[in-house]
Amino acid sequence: MQKIAHRLKLDIIQDEPISLGTSTVKLISHRLSLGSPEAVHQNQGFAFLFQQPTGIIIEENGRAFHIPIRDYHKIIMTLLWLVTAVCALITLCSSRTQRVLRNSKRTS
Numbered sequence: 001m002q003k004i005a006h007r008l009k010l011d012i013i014q015d016e017p018i019s020l021g022t023s024t025v026k027l028i029s030h031r032l033s034l035g036s037p038e039a040v041h042q043n044q045g046f047a048f049l050f051q052q053p054t055g056i057i058i059e060e061n062g063r064a065f066h067i068p069i070r071d072y073h074k075i076i077m078t079l080l081w082l083v084t085a086v087c088a089l090i091t092l093c094s095s096r097t098q099r100v101l102r103n104s105k106r107t108s
Helices: 037-041 072-107
Strands: 008-014 018-020 023-035 047-060 063-068
Touching: none
Parallel strands: none
Antiparallel strands: 008 023, 018 023, 023 047, 047 063
């Protein structure tokens, strides 16, 4: 059985360039793969792929411009998960404190 480290990979991928007149455009993306995509082509395994564009490179007259792609949905979801975790932690700590206070009042 292969270890998970061998099956989990993060790659940076540049798509094939597209020529538009004198300009060339390339899309850059990150790809997270879990499993073995090679085995899927042979019908012998599984793979989970998650690919997300991260930027565009535009080359024009020998100059290259990098335009990042911002994923606001991912930023908002990460912040919501973080706020939820902090609220759950505060609630857990306050409920334990109240329980300790109630128990100390009963014993005194």
